[in-house]
Amino acid sequence: MKRKLNVIPLLIISILFFLLNWYVLSGIEVVANTPSTPLFFWTIIAFSTALLIYSISRIQTMGMGMLFKIATHFFLILFASELLFVALLFLGDVYHYISGQPRNVNWIIFDLFVTTLLIGTFIYGMVRGKxxxxxxxxxxxxxxxxxxxxxxxxxxxxxxxxxxxxxxxxxxxxxxxxxxxxxxxxxxxxxxxxxxxxxxxxxxxxxxxxxxxxxxxxxxxxxxxxxxxxxxxxxxxxxxxxxxxxxxxxxxxxxxxxxxxxxxxxxxxxxxxxxxxxxxxxxxxxxxxxxxxxxxxxxxx
Structure with a gap:
């Protein structure tokens, strides 16, 4: 008898993941508001997610090989950097809401700078830190x-x-x-x-x-x-x-x-x-x- 997949937790996680990325994109578009920005952003998200799902599905046949490492590392770097970006973006939005002023471009640029430093640190740690x-x-x-x-x-x-x-x-x-x-x-x-x-x-x-x-x-x-x-x-x-x-x-x-x-x-x-x-x-x-x-x-x- 086949096991039934409980789709509700998966659906909730998918919705939260989408909302997280939507919020990240809303901040990025403040400093890079071009027609290609959303396409480029969602392509990266879709690629990293698909790669992770594929590598997990192949564990039993391929093991935790190089593909699995690349997929998990790439996804974790992306996810961790998004969490940091969202935390700083949220602080800026709280100030924006209280003060009634528009989103501060300089604050978002600073947010992107800090997030980029985090990504660089992760990459260095995984490539050379080992x-x-x-x-x-x-x-x-x-x-x-x-x-x-x-x-x-x-x-x-x-x-x-x-x-x-x-x-x-x-x-x-x-x-x-x-x-x-x-x-x-x-x-x-x-x-x-x-x-x-x-x-x-x-x-x-x-x-x-x-x-x-x-x-x-x-x-x-x-x-x-x-x-x-x-x-x-x-x-x-x-x-x-x-x-x-x-x-x-x-x-x-x-x-x-x-x-x-x-x-x-x-x-x-x-x-x-x-x-x-x-x-x-x-x-x-x-x-x-x-x-x-x-x-x-x-x-x-």
């Missing part, structure tokens, strides 16, 4: 930390999403920053790819350069399981996951799948455990009890 890597250092204190591990250092990164990489030099810069920390152990905590294992293949050699005296360890994130792609068969999905596990090994990372290892230093040891992905709404695969099986309560974990 490579704005930083090293954030934290010192942790534990009363029961084995003495030999006092001063022990860990480098941790996550959410690489290698399918989004486009700039090898920028990625290498991030790798060099990790290597420069000269940490005792390196851990990668999930989401090596967006959807498919093959995304990391061009970067395996680069990431394999990360080494640490006590080893390199990793776990899987929700994107690593291929859940956001409509695979030809369950076997293809399993094959993708197995390939990804192999790529972890190719990079020199010991993938921990609900298991633990012991890091030994002198006469002391600590337990490093790794579970499969666990998160409400993102798959609850991890089994911490299984991962810690065979350890003692007295062990530092």
């Amino acid at each position: 490579y704005a890597y930083r090293v954030i250092k934290h010192t942790l204190y534990f009363e029961d930390l084995p003495q030999s591990f006092d001063g022990f250092t860990i480098s941790q990164i996550s959410d690489v999403h290698s399918g989004s990489f486009t700039d090898a030099k920028a990625v290498q810069k991030g790798i060099d920053m990790i290597i420069a920390q000269r940490s005792d152990v390196f851990v990668f905590t999930g989401d090596l790819v967006n959807n498919k294992a093959g995304e990391i293949k061009p970067w395996i050699d680069m990431f394999s350069k990360i080494k640490a005296p006590f080893g390199q360890f990793s776990i899987l994130g929700n994107h690593d399981y291929g859940d956001y792609v409509n695979w030809e068969s369950p076997q293809k999905k399993d094959e993708n996951l197995n390939n990804l596990k192999k790529y972890h090994a190719d990079m020199g990372y010991r993938l921990l799948l609900d298991e633990h290892i012991k890091l030994q230093k002198g006469n002391d040891k600590i337990i490093l455990a790794g579970v499969e992905n666990w998160g409400i709404g993102f798959g609850e695969r991890g089994d911490l009890k299984k991962a810690l099986s065979g350890t003692n309560d007295a062990d530092f974990k």
Whole structure:
């Protein structure tokens, strides 16, 4: 039996979306009142909306690939900038209503300027900001930390999403920053790819350069399981996951799948455990009890 689509919420959202854009256009026309302005404006709105709807409809077959990213980023930039423009425009209209004066052209120009700055900031953040890597250092204190591990250092990164990489030099810069920390152990905590294992293949050699005296360890994130792609068969999905596990090994990372290892230093040891992905709404695969099986309560974990 087919599910019935509840059109009322969709209709309400569509009406509100139209009114939002109509109000935006009314402000733009104060400074650009030409016959082509409405056509140009509504063409952009229609294109961005259609692109978003199409990309969402193709998630199951294409996954959250480049088309989906472009569509969602473009739409979010447009929507966020419109909200800012509307907020400032509304303030100007309140003054216009109270004072009885016509809309202030200079205020709307200022509104457009601020909105343009926001759009530019968004675009920079999405194109270049993803490579704005930083090293954030934290010192942790534990009363029961084995003495030999006092001063022990860990480098941790996550959410690489290698399918989004486009700039090898920028990625290498991030790798060099990790290597420069000269940490005792390196851990990668999930989401090596967006959807498919093959995304990391061009970067395996680069990431394999990360080494640490006590080893390199990793776990899987929700994107690593291929859940956001409509695979030809369950076997293809399993094959993708197995390939990804192999790529972890190719990079020199010991993938921990609900298991633990012991890091030994002198006469002391600590337990490093790794579970499969666990998160409400993102798959609850991890089994911490299984991962810690065979350890003692007295062990530092």
